[in-house]
Amino acid sequence: TLPPGPKPKLLIGNLFDVPTQLAWLTYTKWRKQYGDLVFFGVFGNNFLILNSLKATTDLLDKRATIYSERPSIPSIRLMGWEFSFSFMSHTDKWRGGKFVPFDMSSSTDETINIIAQKIVSSALSPRRSSLMLHNLLTTPEDFLEHVEQLTTAIIMAMVYGYDIKSLHDDPIVHLQQESIKRLSESAIPGRFMVNVFPFLRHVPAWFPGAGFHQFFKDTVKLVGQMKQAPFDFVKQNMQSGSDRQSVLRELLEHNEAHGGSVEREEDMKDIAGVAYAAAAETTTATLMVSVMALAMHPEVVRKAQAELDAVVGLGSLPGFEHRSELPYCEAVVREIFRWRPITPVAIAHATHEDDVYDGYLIPKGTIILPNVWAMVHDETMYPDPDTFKPERFLNADGTLNSDDLIIGFGFGRRICAGRHAADATLWAATVSLLATFNIGKAKDAAGKEIEIEDVFTDGMVSYPKPFKCSITPRNELTKQLVSNINL
Numbered sequence: 001t002l003p004p005g006p007k008p009k010l011l012i013g014n015l016f017d018v019p020t021q022l023a024w025l026t027y028t029k030w031r032k033q034y035g036d037l038v039f040f041g042v043f044g045n046n047f048l049i050l051n052s053l054k055a056t057t058d059l060l061d062k063r064a065t066i067y068s069e070r071p072s073i074p075s076i077r078l079m080g081w082e083f084s085f086s087f088m089s090h091t092d093k094w095r096g097g098k099f100v101p102f103d104m105s106s107s108t109d110e111t112i113n114i115i116a117q118k119i120v121s122s123a124l125s126p127r128r129s130s131l132m133l134h135n136l137l138t139t140p141e142d143f144l145e146h147v148e149q150l151t152t153a154i155i156m157a158m159v160y161g162y163d164i165k166s167l168h169d170d171p172i173v174h175l176q177q178e179s180i181k182r183l184s185e186s187a188i189p190g191r192f193m194v195n196v197f198p199f200l201r202h203v204p205a206w207f208p209g210a211g212f213h214q215f216f217k218d219t220v221k222l223v224g225q226m227k228q229a230p231f232d233f234v235k236q237n238m239q240s241g242s243d244r245q246s247v248l249r250e251l252l253e254h255n256e257a258h259g260g261s262v263e264r265e266e267d268m269k270d271i272a273g274v275a276y277a278a279a280a281e282t283t284t285a286t287l288m289v290s291v292m293a294l295a296m297h298p299e300v301v302r303k304a305q306a307e308l309d310a311v312v313g314l315g316s317l318p319g320f321e322h323r324s325e326l327p328y329c330e331a332v333v334r335e336i337f338r339w340r341p342i343t344p345v346a347i348a349h350a351t352h353e354d355d356v357y358d359g360y361l362i363p364k365g366t367i368i369l370p371n372v373w374a375m376v377h378d379e380t381m382y383p384d385p386d387t388f389k390p391e392r393f394l395n396a397d398g399t400l401n402s403d404d405l406i407i408g409f410g411f412g413r414r415i416c417a418g419r420h421a422a423d424a425t426l427w428a429a430t431v432s433l434l435a436t437f438n439i440g441k442a443k444d445a446a447g448k449e450i451e452i453e454d455v456f457t458d459g460m461v462s463y464p465k466p467f468k469c470s471i472t473p474r475n476e477l478t479k480q481l482v483s484n485i486n487l
């Protein structure tokens with residue numbers, strides 16, 4: 001028998017049961033009704049929601065050979081984004097760590113953390129992180145933009161060794177933003193009927209309602225340019241002997257050293273494109289959650305600052321060398337990832353063959369939706385799960401406990417390849433902000449605090465909706481520190 005789930009109707013299956021908004025919340029309610037496994041079908045496609053960490057690790061980790069495919073989504077193929085998913089599903093290309101210097105999926109040991117920190121600290125040069133702090137000094141109300149600029153700058157530097165000019169006038173950044181926007185949009189259920197009825201792709205472009213063909217055609221062109229422009233930049237730099245290190249450059253040098261071919265170069269261009277796409281929105285959204293959580297919890301800001309002042313000293317910026325001495329700040333970072341995961345249903349996996357689990361049949365080709373939201377809000381693991389409480393990661397004596405699993409990075413062989421880099425980026429940006437600024441609720445004209453509504457957007461990556469908060473230098477000393485950093 002199949003796992004339990006809402007009762008399907010003839011032909012359409014569970015079409016009308018499937019939530020069209022913030023699906024993870026409905027999936028989490030279904031957990032009470034149906035349990036850890038919830039199965040449903042829409043027009044012949046099978047879906048399995050995994051609502052507990054145990055079921056997820058039993059299947060996606062322990063039976064990785066069966067559960068590591070990616071589903072094929074028609075609109076993604078038609079938009080020219082399939083290179084990203086084909087890399088992800090043909091794991092031999094992707095997984096071979098030798099191609100991907102930052103693919104750290106196979107282990108979590110100390111060395112890997114150090115490599116990740118090295119990549120991030122070279123990308124997170126004082127100039128780049130100071131730019132965010134500087135901007136916060138002059139236009140604190142535009143903090144969401146400054147956050148996005150910082151993460152975009154770090155990731156462009158990491159992947160391409162490219163220094164962005166600004167968030168809005170940089171031609172390469174513009175290509176990236178527009179291509180990714182179209183990719184995310186296509187993940188919204190109902191945006192493209194071709195995802196529900198794949199045969200629609202054969203409808204000719206002149207047919208009424210077939211305007212999607214033009215949209216897809218334009219997107220293919222855009223995605224091509226989005227991969228080509230930064231690739232050309234890296235190649236030019238290599239030829240001119242410039243020493244900008246980056247993931248793509250390392251890949252190309254590795255290729256050359258092994259008598260690589262032009263075809264291989266094309267692969268590397270694609271890998272860099274995947275890395276950028278996977279890194280940009282996710283890191284930006286998580287840093288926005290960080291600001292939101294801090295603004296809502298002044299007591300957390302105070303405790304973290306007290307720890308920073310004791311270890312680093314008021315008026316100095318923390319560096320990775322301080323990280324292990326700052327358990328409370330570490331707990332804050334873990335809680336940011338747990339409290340509001342920005343990939344609440346991770347990225348879907350798919351099964352490679354039939355399987356049986358807990359007495360239930362899971363047919364080949366089933367699309368697996370790991371409900372990260374349910375796992376990080378599981379009361380047996382995280383009591384009072386909606387409360388932002390870094391202490392849940394600390395022992396009574398203030399040291400960190402052993403719960404260092406960031407569920408939001410996904411599972412098994414498909415676990416986020418950039419997780420150590422992402423974690424290092426979030427840590428560095430959060431502690432440098434805490435060391436220099438007070439973060440709290442904004443006040444209205446009458447001096448009354450403006451509540452922050454904790455509401456999120458829909459889509460593959462779920463962002464906090466724009467909110468207001470107050471970000472001011474902690475005191476004259478930290479103001480001087482920020483304004484004196486040489487940009």
Ligand code: HEM
Pocket residue numbers: 088089094102274275276278279280282283286342343346347348349408409410411412413414415416417418419421422423
């Ligand atoms: C806070 C930031 C991030 C979050 C929350 C995040 C989350 C995720 C999740 C949930 C997956 C899917 C895992 C699964 O299928 O089980 C994933 C995959 C991936 N991530 Fe991240 N990610 C982040 C940042 C990054 C960064 C910075 C990079 C690159 C430098 C990156 C590169 C990738 C790649 C390449 C994959 C595909 C792995 C594969 O399919 O084999 N991510 N990420």
